[in-house]
Amino acid sequence: MLVASLGGSAVVCDVLELLAEPGSPVPVSVRRNVPLPGWVGPLDLVIAVSQSGRAAGPLALAAEAARRGASLLTVGASQSPLADVAAQARGVHIDIGRGRTTSRTALWSLLAPVLLAAGHLGLVDVTEQVLLDAADRLDEVAEAARPSSESFVNPAKVLAADLAEGVPVVLGDGALNGVAAGRAASMLARTARVPATFGELPDDAAQVVACFDGPYTTAYGEAAARPPSGGDIFADPYLDGPAPPRLALLMLRDAAPEPMTPEAVEAAALADAVVAAAKEVGVRVSQVLAQPGHPLVRLAGQIATTDFAATYLALGLGLDPAVSAHVADLADRTGR
DSSP, rough: OOEEGGEEEEEEEHHHHHTTTTSSSOOOOESSSSOOOOOOOOEEEEEESSSSSSSSHHHHHHHHHHHTTTTEEEOTTTTHHHHHHHHHHHHHEEEEEEOOGGGGHHHHHHHHHHHHHHHTTTTTOOHHHHHHHHHHHHHHHHTTTTTSSHHHHHHHHHHHHHHHHEEEEEEEESSHHHHHHHHHHHHHHHOOOOOOOOETTTHHHHHHHGGGSTSSTTTTGGGGGSSSTSHHHTHHHHHHHOOOOOEEEEEEEEOOOOSHHHHHHHHHHHHHHHHHHHHTTTTTEEEEOOOSSSSHHHHHHHHHHHHHHHHHHHHTTTOOOOOOOOHHHHHHHTTH
């Protein structure tokens, strides 16, 4: 199986790859753009996902897969070029409807049919009940993070306030939260217009901790003597200039398995060590803990929380979460 999606839909690839890796009887490959790998042929399934049905990469991959006689499943807008390719190839097209403004808000409309199809094929452990459980988890987060909820008890508003005061670094404590971290960084950039980097433990621990020596923490240069809670109380912004931004670490952590495995104990210890090191140099640390459940259900909760936080951060900065003038300008310049 090969899955093609990019931009706001790219997380579909990441989630399917995550869930298929432990038990899929066939390889699941991810491709963002052309060329289609040479091994794809009549014995293979290609899934192409595009909210608009016009994204050049998935569209070209789907067309080439059809030419080679591969089975084709497409997900996107009806009456679109992608739907036409599926029809001509006698494939299956899942219509998500028209009028969607952005793939960022259509994530589950794009992801659910792909996971359901992969579940029926035995490639992932996802049934209709799992999807219903994921929907319930999304409802729970939506209730807790609703706009009418007071800021001091709304987890997404609290998270947005914490991230607004620094340069965000999003770190997942494992593969599942690594996918959630990538989604969070994308949402912070596209929705809140805040540049954010992300990583996954254990591989990215060193590069994140190395940043604690840099100019965005109290450990750097003369700032080493400053209190970890903030800047120098005697600093004069007119003479000394504005204080530099500080790192803000967002640690996404998975629910503890029962019983605890040695791998889980080691992962928790590493995450705790990174958090402790961050706090020692004045990094503002926020943690989002997944609630127990199926991996897809846990992932749904993490993604929903950070999606809400990115939206509240945009609103707090006085920005329209849905529309970026520069993205629209880029589309006009490139004709896409």
